[in-house]
Amino acid sequence: MKERLKEFHMTCPECGHGFDGEFNTAVFEDSIEREEILKGTFAQATCPECGHEFILNYRFVYTDDSLKFMIINDPNFVDVKNRIALRSSFKLLDAVRKNEAEKFEVILTTEINDLREKIILMEAGLSIRAVELMKYILLESDELSLSHDQVASFRYGLDESFDIQTRGGDSMKLPFLREIYEKIYDQYSPYFEEKAEVIDRAWAFDFLKNIK
DSSP, X not given: OOOOEEEEEEEOTTTOOEEEEEEESEEETTSHHHHHHHHTOTTEEXXXXXXXXXXXXXXXXXXXXXXXXXXXXXXXXXXXXXXXHHHXXXXXXXXXXXXHHTTSEEEEESSHHHHHHHHHHHHXXXXXXXXXXXXXXXXXXXXXXXXXXXXXXXXXXXXXXXXXXXXXXXXXXXXXXXXXXXXXXXXXXGGOXXXXXXXXXXXXXXXXXXXX
């Protein structure tokens, strides 16, 4: 598949220098960029002023034609109005493009590490919604001595376990228990809607609140 390069303006988080760089906005499952995403080196930029390396979080689309899913990453999706605008734009597609788009499950993310997790989950044949509920329920239980406010990130990794980073800078591993996942999936999957949305902790909270 052909790259779609776009120029982005960025600011070095280390020295504040502003500069431009080209990044691909159309990434596919059979590209070297998929490997870079999984390794955590995708979208790496180097400041020409101080040499600091950092990851640019920008809008791009990851498409898996074989598993039929598409992930749209955009830091602006933190604002729900931008998610609504995207879903509205799907309704304006012509019949041919709309039929083609409907063959894919569309997932929204706000940062590249979340996109990475969704790729790993989809390739493993796991429900991204059931896993997000599983993480939320674990934080609500007595199994973990952590509250939601203490957790900076909670993601499923390549080693088939959860990686947890606390706001205090600590990290820990948590095994992925298939029996808990399957119980959650069996209980809640009839209520899942495959619509373009950000599947995160806030989604899990709203989902559980609305089905009670």
